[in-house]
Structures are given as structure tokens and as C-alpha cells.
Amino acid sequence: MDKLDITNMNDLTNQNLIHNNLIQNNIHDAINILIDNKYTYAMNIKIELAEKEGRKKYEYLSDMEVIYYYVHFERDMDEKKNRKRDTKQIYLKELLTFCQTLIKDADVFDIRGEEVEKKGSLLQGLAPWNIRRYNDWLKTAKLGRGGKPYSVATLAKKVTIIRSFLKHLYTMSYIEAPLHEELQKANVRSEDRPNRDLSYGEVMQILEYYRQKRDIFSYTILLALASTGARIQELCQARVKDLFYAEGKYWLRVTGKRDKQRDLFISDYLFQCICEFRKRRGYETDIKTGDIMPLLLNRNGKIYNFRILSNQVTEMVAKTGLEFLKYRENPVTAHTFRHAFAIMSVEEGNADLYHLMHTLGHESIKTSQIYLEKYMKRKNNVGVGFADKLK
Incomplete structure (x- = not known):
């Protein structure tokens, strides 16, 4: 689907080109679908429709479509300065893992299911305390090398991607609260860097x-x-x-x-x-x-x-x-x-x-x-x- 039949614009607003159930799929399988940029044209049509109607830019996008659009969005006329495929894969993996974790351990993060269901969106149903709890969990979860918590360098990479994404959602008014401010920064000091020396x-x-x-x-x-x-x-x-x-x-x-x-x-x-x-x-x-x-x-x-x-x-x-x-x-x-x-x-x-x-x-x-x-x-x-x- 390189281009979308937009003869009926109302049908377009109700059509999720990339369904939210992808969040609960195997991450590898989901990435294989989302790494293809063939849906960007359709995303732009839905965004343009919202703008023409005086609505918020991402009004007609689902959570999955917002993730997709954010990862594939090109900021520069020079192709060399935009995200490469490998970088997109890293971003997709981190953002999908973030969403999967919130769903899997919703009780741990005190996510209110009724709010998520009401808004029809996990991301729009998040509250500041959900992110603070996620922040605390991320620091202590024994998911790093050897069953230990993540290293500071790994935390820095994950937090940087998630903060950037949440800030983007807030800037575009997809979410109402500046959730990115609830994530602590992870500054990598020289002593935090792994020893990669080899004589x-x-x-x-x-x-x-x-x-x-x-x-x-x-x-x-x-x-x-x-x-x-x-x-x-x-x-x-x-x-x-x-x-x-x-x-x-x-x-x-x-x-x-x-x-x-x-x-x-x-x-x-x-x-x-x-x-x-x-x-x-x-x-x-x-x-x-x-x-x-x-x-x-x-x-x-x-x-x-x-x-x-x-x-x-x-x-x-x-x-x-x-x-x-x-x-x-x-x-x-x-x-x-x-x-x-x-x-x-x-x-x-x-x-x-x-x-x-x-x-x-x-x-x-x-x-x-x-x-x-x-x-x-x-x-x-x-x-x-x-x-x-x-x-």
C-alpha cells in the first residue's frame, strides 16, 4: 500500500493502518512490519486531514501509528542526516518494549485500565505517576547482562529514546501532560563506561x-x-x-x-x-x-x-x-x-x-x-x- 484510496475521508479517519495489537506481538515480528516506511504517505494524509479540520495534528492516529510516524519522520532535506534503518530498528525495539512493559505490569505502574479504555489509547491514558514508577522499576529490574540491573550506559540509551518520544507526543499535543519530565536522566560518567580495553x-x-x-x-x-x-x-x-x-x-x-x-x-x-x-x-x-x-x-x-x-x-x-x-x-x-x-x-x-x-x-x-x-x-x-x- 504505497498510496491510500482517500475517496472517503471519513473511512480514513476510522482506519488504523497499523493496529495497536502489534504492541502485544513478538517484538521482532512487530519491528519487521513497522520498519517498512510504506505507510508514511497514508500517515501524512491523516495528519493533513486533521489540520484542515482544525484538530490536533495526531488526532486521527493510533498509538502504533504515532510510534511509526515518530520513528520514520524525516527532519532534514539531506537524507544522510535522517535516521538510518538500523537506528530505526533500535528506536522501535525500545519503544515497543516500553509499551509492552507498561501493559504486562500495569499493576506495578498503577495504570488505570478504565482511563486507557476510555481514551482508546495506552499512551494517552498514562499519568505522571505511571512514568515515575516505571523510572524506579527500570533502575532496579534485573534485565541486564548476567541477570543484573542495566548498566548506566544502557539506561542512558533507553531513557534518551523514551524521553525524546514522550516529549514529541507532548509537543504535538497527543498527550496532555509533559510525561518526559518524570523520567530521570542517566548521565554516563567515565567510570560508568564498560572496560573495553584490549592490549x-x-x-x-x-x-x-x-x-x-x-x-x-x-x-x-x-x-x-x-x-x-x-x-x-x-x-x-x-x-x-x-x-x-x-x-x-x-x-x-x-x-x-x-x-x-x-x-x-x-x-x-x-x-x-x-x-x-x-x-x-x-x-x-x-x-x-x-x-x-x-x-x-x-x-x-x-x-x-x-x-x-x-x-x-x-x-x-x-x-x-x-x-x-x-x-x-x-x-x-x-x-x-x-x-x-x-x-x-x-x-x-x-x-x-x-x-x-x-x-x-x-x-x-x-x-x-x-x-x-x-x-x-x-x-x-x-x-x-x-x-x-x-x-
């Missing part, structure tokens, strides 16, 4: 494990992450045509956040590993201009799903059973190798924050500083210079 020696131990195993597939993926500083999604999306030779070196052109491109240095050894990887998969190793085949292919000869591969990388590292892993507070993930890349740059004396920022594709030099923060505090601890001498 050169630890990286080498992980690589050596898979070198000994002669597992070219795991080895190449881990080597590519550690030696380029690439995001896992960037590697998954790379095509053969993106690999090129210039100034006597191999380079890989990747597309990062906000569709910004940058070139990653590919060592001769990594290039040889990539060739062997492709050869073992049964594909050509020649670099061909215009070849849109994925550079790294899964066992089915298809592009890697970056979320699945990210989980596999975590499993790869855990499988090594290396001694240093026992003392880590957080598991080593694909993202950890970006931190390792930054730390190894410092350890080898090649680090310059400005150039590191551009190599990693960061928007701000402050992000690059965060990558090095914990490592530099340990490195510059004055006790390192003399404490080992005390017997």
Missing part, C-alpha cells in the same frame, strides 16, 4: 589461538578488526570493488556512520589472509573494478549479517579460554577491537588524536579520547614507575 599482547594471544587452530575464517575476521579499527558493520558491507591499491599499499574504502567514507589500511599480510579466506570459500581472489560481491562471505556465500557476526566474534574470543579473560568485567566484543586498535596505536608511539579520530571515523576528537581514557590513566599512574621495586 597488544592480549590481541596477539587471541590471534595466536586461531593461527594454531588453522581457522582461517575466524583468524581473518579478528585480524581485520584488530589491524584496521573497522566497525563490524563496515567490514560486513565491504565489497570487492572497495579494495584497491595505491601508494604501494592496499586500502579498503568503507562507509561509516552518516554515510561518510574513509580508507582503511590493509597490510600485505591481511590481504593474503583475505585472499585465502575467499579461496577457501570458493571465490576469486582478484581485485576487479566494479565487482559488487561481498569481500568477506559467510559459509553460504552471502553477505554477513553484522549483528550475527558480532555475536560470533564474542563467542570466538570466549572460546579461546585465555587466562586474561577470567579477569575481565566485560566480554571481548567486535567493538572491543576498535578500542584495541586505538590502544595499540598509543603503545607503538603512532597515536595522534587528530589522525586517530579520522582513522576510526569519529565525529569528534572527544570520542577518540574516550577510547583511550582508562588505558591512559593506568599508563600514567605514577606507581608504575617504582612500586614493583618495593620488596
Whole structure:
């Protein structure tokens, strides 16, 4: 349904294109429906009708339609500045989970069913105390890693999305009270950030494990992450045509956040590993201009799903059973190798924050500083210079 038959405008106002019962569906299934932007035209027609009648902008939208419209709403003429599909999926997951939780534990949050039923809307039936109770529950619910409460960083992400959504509903007069003000902010301090540091020696131990195993597939993926500083999604999306030779070196052109491109240095050894990887998969190793085949292919000869591969990388590292892993507070993930890349740059004396920022594709030099923060505090601890001498 790319366009809607609007011959009968009254029928349109009574038609919920995206039904509220999606809230109670499996979240994964609901996201698969809501991620498609084909309903945006119809949403705009319903909004336009309300405006022409002098009503509130979202007068004819259901809760699900409001969530859908908020997630897909484009704020900028430049497509690159609007939410990407992956970001939309994150927003949908958080907002659907928020609504599902309110419905499932309505008694905990003291949600008045008669008010929700009267207004025909969960969101419009919410009161300030419901959000305050949800806020308290969110801080203590043991839904985080290892059955513990969410980390401050996770809380910050969730609260930011929900606050933004509720503020939007209030601004558009879909809800009457500024419910977003009842959610506490979650400010992430440096000590709240998970330890993602990984040293050169630890990286080498992980690589050596898979070198000994002669597992070219795991080895190449881990080597590519550690030696380029690439995001896992960037590697998954790379095509053969993106690999090129210039100034006597191999380079890989990747597309990062906000569709910004940058070139990653590919060592001769990594290039040889990539060739062997492709050869073992049964594909050509020649670099061909215009070849849109994925550079790294899964066992089915298809592009890697970056979320699945990210989980596999975590499993790869855990499988090594290396001694240093026992003392880590957080598991080593694909993202950890970006931190390792930054730390190894410092350890080898090649680090310059400005150039590191551009190599990693960061928007701000402050992000690059965060990558090095914990490592530099340990490195510059004055006790390192003399404490080992005390017997």
C-alpha cells in the first residue's frame, strides 16, 4: 500500500493502518512490519486531514501509528542526516518494549485500565505517576547482562529514546501532560563506561589461538578488526570493488556512520589472509573494478549479517579460554577491537588524536579520547614507575 484510496475521508479517519495489537506481538515480528516506511504517505494524509479540520495534528492516529510516524519522520532535506534503518530498528525495539512493559505490569505502574479504555489509547491514558514508577522499576529490574540491573550506559540509551518520544507526543499535543519530565536522566560518567580495553599482547594471544587452530575464517575476521579499527558493520558491507591499491599499499574504502567514507589500511599480510579466506570459500581472489560481491562471505556465500557476526566474534574470543579473560568485567566484543586498535596505536608511539579520530571515523576528537581514557590513566599512574621495586 504505497498510496491510500482517500475517496472517503471519513473511512480514513476510522482506519488504523497499523493496529495497536502489534504492541502485544513478538517484538521482532512487530519491528519487521513497522520498519517498512510504506505507510508514511497514508500517515501524512491523516495528519493533513486533521489540520484542515482544525484538530490536533495526531488526532486521527493510533498509538502504533504515532510510534511509526515518530520513528520514520524525516527532519532534514539531506537524507544522510535522517535516521538510518538500523537506528530505526533500535528506536522501535525500545519503544515497543516500553509499551509492552507498561501493559504486562500495569499493576506495578498503577495504570488505570478504565482511563486507557476510555481514551482508546495506552499512551494517552498514562499519568505522571505511571512514568515515575516505571523510572524506579527500570533502575532496579534485573534485565541486564548476567541477570543484573542495566548498566548506566544502557539506561542512558533507553531513557534518551523514551524521553525524546514522550516529549514529541507532548509537543504535538497527543498527550496532555509533559510525561518526559518524570523520567530521570542517566548521565554516563567515565567510570560508568564498560572496560573495553584490549592490549597488544592480549590481541596477539587471541590471534595466536586461531593461527594454531588453522581457522582461517575466524583468524581473518579478528585480524581485520584488530589491524584496521573497522566497525563490524563496515567490514560486513565491504565489497570487492572497495579494495584497491595505491601508494604501494592496499586500502579498503568503507562507509561509516552518516554515510561518510574513509580508507582503511590493509597490510600485505591481511590481504593474503583475505585472499585465502575467499579461496577457501570458493571465490576469486582478484581485485576487479566494479565487482559488487561481498569481500568477506559467510559459509553460504552471502553477505554477513553484522549483528550475527558480532555475536560470533564474542563467542570466538570466549572460546579461546585465555587466562586474561577470567579477569575481565566485560566480554571481548567486535567493538572491543576498535578500542584495541586505538590502544595499540598509543603503545607503538603512532597515536595522534587528530589522525586517530579520522582513522576510526569519529565525529569528534572527544570520542577518540574516550577510547583511550582508562588505558591512559593506568599508563600514567605514577606507581608504575617504582612500586614493583618495593620488596
